[in-house]
Amino acid sequence: MSELGADSEVGRLRTVLLHRPGRELTRLTPRNNDKLLFDAIPWVARAQEEHDAFAQELRDRGAEVLYLTRxxxxxxxxxxxxxxxxxxxxxxxxxxxxxxxxxxxxxxxxxxxxxxxxxxxxxxxxxxxxxxxxxxxxxxxxxxxxDPLPNLLFTRDSSVWIRDHAAITSLAMPARKRETELTELIYAWHPRFAGTPRILGSHLEHVEGGDVLLLAPGVIAVGVGERTTPAGAERLARQVFADGLARVVLAVPIAQERATMHLDTVCTLVDTDKMVVYPNVIDSLAAYAVTDSGEVDDSGRAVLTVADPRPFLDVAAEAMGIERLHHIDTGLDPVSAEREQWDDGNNTLAVAPGVTVTYERNHQTNAALEAAGIEVVPIAGSELGSGRGGPRCMSCPISREPLGGDGASGFPG
Structure with missing residues (x-):
C-alpha cells in the first residue's frame, strides 16, 4: 500500500499539508485586500497562534504535519x-x-x-x-x-490527493494562480514526492480543491460554479476514469455566490454516512452522475455518460453504496444557518470516521454534530476565518488510512 494518498474524506488522517500564516498576511492593506480575496485584515500574530493550536490538535490525533513553505x-x-x-x-x-x-x-x-x-x-x-x-x-x-499570496493559508485549493495521485488544480482567480504553480513545483521536485503520479495541472481548465469531495472509495463529487468550471469537472472525470481512480464522478452545480464559492462551503463529510449541510440550499442541490461508457469517439477520447440530475443526497448515497447519506443541518433556523454557514460551519475536517475539527464559534452546528454522535474537536478561528475558510480549507490531506471498497487492499499504482 502506498504511503501517500487518500480514498475518502474521513479515513484516519496520517499526513497533512498546512501553511502557517506568515509575512504574506502582513502585506494585506485596505487598498489590496479585496484584490487578494480577503474580507478583512487579520491580526497576524493571533492568526498564527490559532493556526499553531490547529496544527497541534492534528498532531495530538496522530497526524504528521507538513508545512508548505518548509x-x-x-x-x-x-x-x-x-x-x-x-x-x-x-x-x-x-x-x-x-x-x-x-x-x-x-x-x-x-x-x-x-x-x-x-x-x-x-x-x-x-x-x-x-x-x-x-x-x-x-x-x-x-x-x-x-504580489503576496495570503491565500496560501488554504492549502486544500491548490491540490487534492485522489488515491495515490496528486491532482494539481487550476485556480480561477488571478490572485491565486501562482499558488498552484508553487504547489506543482513541490510535487515535481521535492524528494518526498519522487515518483508520485500527477493529474490535472495549473495550466488546464479550472478545478479548485474546495470543490472536490472524496465521498467514498471510487466516488468523487465535484462542485461546479464560481470557481470550478464544467470543463474543469469534465477534465477531472476523464483523468480519474483513465487512471482507474474512480468509477463515478458527481457533478454538483452550486450557486455562484461568495458565501457558497466551493462545494465544501455547502457540505462536508463527517463520517462514512454523515454529512453536515447548509439547509438553505439542500432542497435545490442536485447532482449529475458521470461515468465512463467504455466507448471512444472518432478522436479516440472516452465517451462519458451523463445521467439526468437528481437530488444530491440521493445520488450520493446510491453511488456510495449506502442506504442513506444522513445530513446534519448547519444552524437551527434559516437565519442562524446563514450566519454559521458564513462562518464556515459546513467547512469541517474529519480526522477519523466520526471525529471532525470545526470552528468553536459555530455553537449550534457543533451541538447538532454532537447530537448526531460526532466527536467535535473545536478550534479558535476569529482571525483565521478572515479569508473565508474553515478547517477543511486550511488543510490538504496527503495521506489517510484507506477505507477500502474499490481497491480495498490499498491504493492502485
Whole structure:
C-alpha cells in the first residue's frame, strides 16, 4: 500500500499539508485586500497562534504535519526547481524587460529561504534597489511587483490527493494562480514526492480543491460554479476514469455566490454516512452522475455518460453504496444557518470516521454534530476565518488510512 494518498474524506488522517500564516498576511492593506480575496485584515500574530493550536490538535490525533513553505524552501535547493520558479513568477507581461531583468538577478542570487519569502510575501516597488525604468517610475511606491499570496493559508485549493495521485488544480482567480504553480513545483521536485503520479495541472481548465469531495472509495463529487468550471469537472472525470481512480464522478452545480464559492462551503463529510449541510440550499442541490461508457469517439477520447440530475443526497448515497447519506443541518433556523454557514460551519475536517475539527464559534452546528454522535474537536478561528475558510480549507490531506471498497487492499499504482 502506498504511503501517500487518500480514498475518502474521513479515513484516519496520517499526513497533512498546512501553511502557517506568515509575512504574506502582513502585506494585506485596505487598498489590496479585496484584490487578494480577503474580507478583512487579520491580526497576524493571533492568526498564527490559532493556526499553531490547529496544527497541534492534528498532531495530538496522530497526524504528521507538513508545512508548505518548509517544503518549498527544501525544493528550491535544487537548481532546476529554482530556475523554474523564477521563470514562472517573472513571466507576467506587467513587469517590462528592465524590471524583469533586475528581478531575475535578485531572485537568482537569493538563498532558498529568501527566495521562498520573495515568492510568497511578494516584492514591493519601494523594496527594489535597481531596475529603474519606466515601470518602477510610474508605479506607486507601495505597489507590488510580485504580489503576496495570503491565500496560501488554504492549502486544500491548490491540490487534492485522489488515491495515490496528486491532482494539481487550476485556480480561477488571478490572485491565486501562482499558488498552484508553487504547489506543482513541490510535487515535481521535492524528494518526498519522487515518483508520485500527477493529474490535472495549473495550466488546464479550472478545478479548485474546495470543490472536490472524496465521498467514498471510487466516488468523487465535484462542485461546479464560481470557481470550478464544467470543463474543469469534465477534465477531472476523464483523468480519474483513465487512471482507474474512480468509477463515478458527481457533478454538483452550486450557486455562484461568495458565501457558497466551493462545494465544501455547502457540505462536508463527517463520517462514512454523515454529512453536515447548509439547509438553505439542500432542497435545490442536485447532482449529475458521470461515468465512463467504455466507448471512444472518432478522436479516440472516452465517451462519458451523463445521467439526468437528481437530488444530491440521493445520488450520493446510491453511488456510495449506502442506504442513506444522513445530513446534519448547519444552524437551527434559516437565519442562524446563514450566519454559521458564513462562518464556515459546513467547512469541517474529519480526522477519523466520526471525529471532525470545526470552528468553536459555530455553537449550534457543533451541538447538532454532537447530537448526531460526532466527536467535535473545536478550534479558535476569529482571525483565521478572515479569508473565508474553515478547517477543511486550511488543510490538504496527503495521506489517510484507506477505507477500502474499490481497491480495498490499498491504493492502485
Amino acid at each position: 517544503l518549498l524552501t527544501e525544493t528550491l535547493a535544487d537548481p532546476g526547481a529554482r530556475e523554474q520558479a523564477i521563470s514562472t513568477v517573472l513571466a507576467g507581461l506587467e513587469l517590462g524587460d528592465t524590471m524583469r531583468g533586475y528581478l531575475h538577478r535578485l531572485l537568482s542570487d537569493a538563498t532558498p529561504e529568501e527566495l521562498t519569502d520573495h515568492l510568497t510575501a511578494g516584492i514591493r516597488n519601494d523594496e527594489v534597489r535597481g531596475g529603474f525604468g519606466l515601470v518602477t517610475s510610474l508605479l506607486a511606491h507601495d505597489d507590488f511587483l510580485i
